[in-house]
Amino acid sequence: MDVPDVLVVGGARPLRGRLRVPGDKSISHRALIFGALAAGSSAITNLATGDDVRATARVLAQLGATVGSEGDAVIVSGGGVAGFTEPEDVLDCANSGTTMRVLAGVLAGRPFLSVLSGDASLRARPMGRVVEPLHAMGADVDGRAGATCAPLVIRGAALRAVRHELVVASAQAKTALLLAGLQAEGETEVVSPSPSRDHTERMLAALAAPIVVDGLCARIARGAPRSFELDVPGDPSSAAFFAVAAAITPGSDIVIESMSCNPTRVGFVGVLRRMGADVELTVSGEVCGEPVGELRVRASELCGTTIAGDEVPTVIDEIPALAVAAAFADGVTEVRDAAELVVKESNRIGTLHEELAKLGVGVEARGDGLVVRGGRAAAADLSSHGDHRIAMAMAIAANALAADSTVHGWRAVSSSYPEFARDLERLTGAGTR
């Protein structure tokens, strides 16, 4: 999809109607990778449409998997982990941290040389959280800045199972180590400091891989997932932007259908409820170990709240959307214990601070979060800073304001949700401008 680099939006138009957002990005990456690790063919429908998941598909093809399509399904066929072959060129993960970190865990156990790289933003993001524990398993992984930054150079080796105690509650790091563990002799244990998204554990268990979860500890033995058919549920991180847009724009009433309701992903629903939002989450089924349902949101008056502690990993990608909710709420919202925001696709503490200030919102940046004083916002000239979630956050703030705002660098939205502007137009009834 051709996405323009500038978005003009405004008019305080209410959002009304039903929407199915693109497939969950985290589940989509895993579905492609697990499909390549399984012997045989897997069929995936409603795969995420953004550039990040495309990067995973492209890299898997470079590693010898076949990624094609049949009707509206993406078909992944591989010869199991043993079918991975040495890539001829650098593996370009573009802007996608999940592609790089998770595949580092797979490639650490493959008997060939591979190099993972990406765009300037990804090359600046921390990789030590994956590389260091992989070293403990006997992996040969090098990289820039003392192996803490990409490009990562991996010479696959025989891995030994160890117990990892993660310092950061990172699902990408956890997943990398579990996929390395699938190739190691013995039982690999990964202990997280607090809950992080658990798609890997749920999906691998549903696909008969040898994994056992006990609270914050996941144990895995040598093995592989089986091939599968999966209809990927909608991405709650994408839905969160529409949920906030509806909550802050008077007259709104929307339903987001077929959304992943994984408890590690829908923390934003609880935060919005605490802020006084009119939100209803209804779980109606399960696919591949993942609860699925729908989310209804109606506009209402919001108040400030505090987001801190163990809640943070369950809303980490939704903080840009929640910061916009805070900007339109009555009172003060504080985000604490969220230093991870600094190492996302942009430094989201810095970029949210800069953009909310342009909107005239009272905002203070802290080392581990933000303080937002809601209630005053006016149209402005805004920037995505090359970060898809900052782009969407600014679009929903702009939509709630009477005058038009401009979001520069809009194209960044393509990482996860190229169709976002079209879907916003559809719900607001606005014509293309």
Ligand code: S3P
């Ligand atoms: C993801 C995990 C999170 C999240 C990212 C996707 C995943 O990152 O922010 O957008 O799919 O595992 P961390 O693992 O760095 O917390």
